[in-house]
Amino acid sequence: MSGLYAAAEEMADSRQQLQVKDDFSGLSPYERKRLKNISENANFFASLHLSESAARLREMIKEREPPKSKRKKPKKRENGIGCRRSLRLLNVDPSEFSLSKVPALPTVVEADKEPLLPPGPLEMNPENRDDNSELFKGVLQTWAEVKKTSTKNSEKLSSIKSYKANLGSMVISEDTVCKVTKGSIFSMALHPSEMTLVAAGFKYGQIGLWDLTHQPKEDGVYVFQPHSLPVSCLYFSPANPAHLLSLSYDGTLRCGDFSKAVFEEVYRNERSSFSSFDFLVEDASTLIVGHWDGSMSLVDRRTPGTSYEKLIKSSMKKIRTVHVHPVHRQYFVTAGLRDVHIYDVRRLNSRGSQPLISLTEHTKSIASAYFSPLTGNRLVTTCADCTLRIFDSSSVSSQIPLFTTIRHNTITGRWLTRFQAVWDPKQEDCIIVGSMAHPRQIEVFHETGKRVHSFLGGECLVSVCPINAMHPTRYILAGGNSCGRIHVFMN
Template sequence: MSSRLAGLEADNETLQRKLAADIERDVAESKPKRLRVSEDLRLGDIGVDGKKFKNGADTLKGIIRGAEPGVRTFTEADLKETDDKDLKELRLRMSSLELYKHWYPNDIKICPQRVYALGFHPTPEKPIVFAGDKEGAMGVFDGSQTAPEVDDDDTDHPAPVISAFKTHARTITSFVFSPVDANAVYTSSYDSSIRKMDLDKGVSVQVWAPADDSDELPLSAMDMAQTDPNVLYFSTLDGGLGRCDVRAPGSEEVWALSEQKIGGFCLHPLHPHLVATASLDRTIKIWDLRKIEGKGDMRHPALLGEHESRLSVSHASWSPGGHVATSSYDDTVKIYDFSDAGSWKPGQDISPQAMEPANIIRHNNQTGRWVTILKPQWQRQPKDGIQKFTIANMNRFVDVFASDGSQLAQLDGDGITAVPAVAHFHPSMDWVAGGNGSGKLCLWI
């Protein structure tokens, strides 16, 4: 209604504003009221119709696989229902591993910060665990030590003896132990360097870094062929794979294998000319170092085959028997069977069919911001000859699997208050270690 029809003078601004406000109120009251709903709603009853929408509540089931601390995904019922005699015996043996009893995990603070890398010294005499954290500190724990006896009334319990050293400026990403020198421990880091610690001399020396101190080449992983302990291989966050001879400074070569991060890689333990890489580009790729192709910056080992997952692949670990285990953000652990790798000729293509995983295990790999990425790690020299690997479980366990995908154990114990995300087998003994986001250590022996 206009001000003229309402009997108002055009210059009466106060009345004009009042009329406009009344009109807006009338329009608002004529519209259907939109009120928040306070009662519970069933998603099946409030679906939005339309061609682009699924309005069934079932479509949301399983969309998020949240961690359920303490909820087992492998139980005693799985052990009892095992028909295979050998498998049952193996499951019983692996499930009998017990958490180190002299101190609770919360008392074994092996690193100041979150554990990013872990390694067992290969000696079979006693469990010696090395751990590296996000700030470049290294901790060493001797699992043969025992807690001294104290009176029941004594509230001051002695802490375990742990050696800790600030060896790198940034995150430590890998430990490698020399097969010929029991005192040599190599570490790689996001600070772009590889260092060697001499346990006997108590000295840590840099054995490789970019020639220019201003260059940054963060290293995501490292490995060594047992037959050639002087040559180290490393992967980089910008998609490179490199090797260097510690006896010959300046001898390194870095190949650009991916446009995205290589999160982990592994040499075949028995045929170290074969390399498996895992990348943010969602692939696992197999390379042959016996055949280097291309020229200049385009040089690289021959690509034998690749397999693509739905989401990024975090790590690839190769067993002595020829199986590669990967972890991926598509919530799977995939096992590839390359047991015939010893017969491959240099540069031989692997067929797409042969690159398909032999077994796929559903596994929650959604670590989030505060938990280190879950990575499978094989036992390198199992005394029983059975190929098996560990990977942490987001429900605060460590899972043990065989090469055929059979679960062998789910390790737990009192006092585990966080995910032991970085899990490793001892190379030959049935000892398992796991490090968590608070720098604490779990040890099963």
């Protein structure tokens, strides 16, 4: 519309200019040509009747009424809570004002929290089975009577060539892949015997036991509920293979006893959340427990009927894993936010304990730190900066030098459990870690940083396995994913 106005005004100006120029006869040829063009353009615009159209549009705009607002005024709330007013400004004596007359403000409802299971022992009843008490008793008796295999032959390292050949003979099939229950797998352990029994700790507090000697495979799966929050740490007792100890975020540490068919309560702290634990002595009578808030607990199980507990404050803000040196058991390592600390259990103080050694090479949060299983001469850490670091811990002194770094994608994202590189318990110079690479695989690295082997499963391994465990004497590897599925490679 503004274009019509401009055209009409330009036409009027052209006509006026033409009339003025007609009064001057002595013009140059250029001026006469210019006036001729102006005249022709004016006649052309006049033939379009733009001035009349513009006048009609102006009239139409003036006749239109402005639109009325459709917004409705909010209604006054009759029984609503009004603005707070000062009693002093209202000239009201506070002593005469009854607090009971003030309507109660709505309270914020907190998110539902999983209730803790009752203290004391819990019966070992599988929640995925019905009317199978006699059959399950027979299974428990079999598990309780199985003895762990001898470790004398495994104390000597195999050559890398022989070790690599044994890894290459390990295969996976549809019969060695099973979904145990829903939820992510947070921890795994393999029974140290000739029986292939895999234990897995799950996100919602369950523990799944899969006995691969049963066929079909579903008949060998048993799921229990000894905890209410994620089970972050699992170990078969080094002193009694019929005991499975489990630790959970819910602040409980339990021992599943196959011979008694119960989950006994070892340690409980309802004011804290647990992250990891390890045995301070080989008879499993004393434990070190790490808390998410950075504190630690010394738990002595030798007290009849209960456990003696001593709470220790550390210099860390958060503890994700704790691991005891396999030879010098007075030393243990903790991994936290960006800190890896080595402590001496003899120097722990309830008011606050300082580490013997602090490893400061990490730039982001650390998922785990573990000593090598036979000598403890190496220490591996898994960090969110996509680096696996191996330290020389052969001499626990004021400094532990960095031995090797391995570039490895450790960014699992929100929905996957964080990677934890662990040592092969029978080949302590090699580590096992999950992988984000395609095709999906589980990788084995030598302490020098060289890749030794990649476990590929084709259609049987199509997901990431962040948590892995290797049998202490046999060539059996179990990998767990974030959907509750266990993958087993074996020869």
